[in-house]
Amino acid sequence: MEGKTPIAQVGEVSDDSPAARAGLEVGDMVLKFGTVEYSPSAGNLIQIIGKVVADSEGKSVPLFVRRHAGGGVYQTKKLAIVPQKWKGRGLVGYHCPLFPPFLMLTCHNRCFLGPYKG
Numbered sequence: 001m002e003g004k005t006p007i008a009q010v011g012e013v014s015d016d017s018p019a020a021r022a023g024l025e026v027g028d029m030v031l032k033f034g035t036v037e038y039s040p041s042a043g044n045l046i047q048i049i050g051k052v053v054a055d056s057e058g059k060s061v062p063l064f065v066r067r068h069a070g071g072g073v074y075q076t077k078k079l080a081i082v083p084q085k086w087k088g089r090g091l092v093g094y095h096c097p098l099f100p101p102f103l104m105l106t107c108h109n110r111c112f113l114g115p116y117k118g
Helices: 018-022 045-055
Strands: 029-033 061-070 073-081
Touching (some): 018 073
Antiparallel strands (some): 061 073
């Protein structure tokens, strides 16, 4: 996963959400969500990842993130998220602020995933 272009950065994780249970943390950079990762020819990541989330309700989806470990060091972590209904909105429960220059995926009407050039 080294050298992979992140598709989003996690800006908020809701308490007791599928994202919190998966171990997602604020600041994590999403490298791969299920089979979806950045590619110049990936197409509409909003629709692609939205479909992965919807089609995976109740199933474990592998998720690779790049996490800051301190001192300028980053580690790649493999997590697993289970999209499912919970007390909050949507199926995953995390918020990813828009990563310029691309619009990204809506996970619960606020989460965006898409290619990042950073």
